[in-house]
Amino acid sequence: MSAAPTGTIRIGTRGSELARTQTGLVARELEKRGATTELVIISTEGDRSDAPLASLGGAGVFVAALREALLDGRVDVAVHSLKDLPTAPAPGLSIGAIPKRADARDALCARDGLTLQTxxxxxxxxxxxxxxxxxxxSRRPDLEIVDVRGNVDTRLGRVASGELDAVVLAVAGLDRIGRLDAVSEFLELGPxxxxxxxxxxxVEVRAGEEKLVSALDHKTSRVTAEAERRTLxxxxxxxxxxVAAHAVVDDGLLFLSARVYGPEHHITSSHALYVSDSKDPAGDLAERVAKELFELGAADLIGAP
Structure with missing residues (x-):
């Protein structure tokens, strides 16, 4: 099914402030290129349930309802946080664009300006x-880890109320909704x-309709994100x-490092190649990293309780 009869591009989004903000960024970029857009709020299982994500099947629960809306024609585009997307291809759908990537770091948001060390x-x-x-x-075995759900403000509110001493959140999300003031420590990607x-x-579309959003695609962001996700x-x-992973392109060289955590220790693999030396740099580099991780015992760590 094509776009709405009016020519408006209907963009599906979850209803949280962060999801609507992220979708608004995509909508504005499309509008800069002459499109007319309309945001369509879609409720997902992940939004309706307070159960731990792992018990619901992981972050993919935020995705299924948006994909159903795409496939049945209620929306023409769906915007996801890429880390929430399952790595397996979705029949009939395509990631038409990965816009320029924001800060990939995590942040500690703690009371009284405390850091992980303090x-x-x-x-x-x-x-x-x-x-x-x-x-x-791994860093602080003495801490009491509390499973939390809810939007950014809900999580930060549990720190402000004194129920929690800190939460860990993605810098990109905090930045997009103007809450970097809550950060007490930026956690650097190396350690x-x-x-x-x-x-x-x-930015997901129906297969064959990639042209609708292809102008938003950022080549470097796509190759780094694909290298990380293909390792996963x-x-x-x-x-x-x-599992954690981080890739970067520097002077034509694609670097990829991935880490698998277990109950007692973690393993890491890092490799690099020149993007111009491969027809599929993300895939080739991911294979090298994954192969080494398996040799180091990744299968046992991933399967560990």
Whole structure:
């Protein structure tokens, strides 16, 4: 099905402030290129349930309803946080654009300006991410990790109320809704790599309709995000697995580092290649990294409770 009869591009989004803000960014870029847009709010299972993400099947629960709306023609475009998208291809759909990526780091948002190092022993830190849980336990095994759900303001409110001492959130999301003031410490990507695709948006369309949004695609953001996500796919780990990855392009060289966390330790693999030396640089580099991670025991760590 093509766009609405009026020529308006209907863009599907979740209803949270962050989702609407991110979708608004995409809408404005399309409007700059002469399009007329309309935001369509779609309720997802992830928004309706308070259960832990892992028990619902991971962050992909935020995606299914948007994809259904695309396939049945209620919307023409869907905007996702790329880290929420399952790595397996969706029949009939295509990621038509990955706009320029925002800051991929995590941030600690703690009371009284505390950092990860200065949080008191036994401090209560909230996160709904198994990867962040593993990282927190690796750095501060004394902390009490509390599973949290809800939008950014809800999570920050639990710190402001004193229920939690801190939460860990994505810098990109905080920045997009103007809440960087809540950050007490930026967690740098070297020691604290983040979810594959974090900081990037995915603009999804029906297969064959990529031209609708292709002008928004940012080549460097796509190759780095694809390298990270294809590593995750090769590891056969879902978006709720304790896997972190970060890729960057510097002077034509694509660098990729990925880390798998286990209960007692983590393993890391890092490789690089020149983008011009490969027909599929993201895929080729992901294969090298995943192969080494498996050799180091990744399968056992991913399957660990």
């Amino acid at each position: 949080l008191p022993e036994g401090a209560r830190v909230g996160t709904g991410s198994p990867r962040r849980v593993a990282q927190l336990r 604290w790599p983040t979810a594959p695709g974090q900081g990037a948006l995915a 796919a090769l590891l056969e780990a879902g978006c709720s697995a304790p």
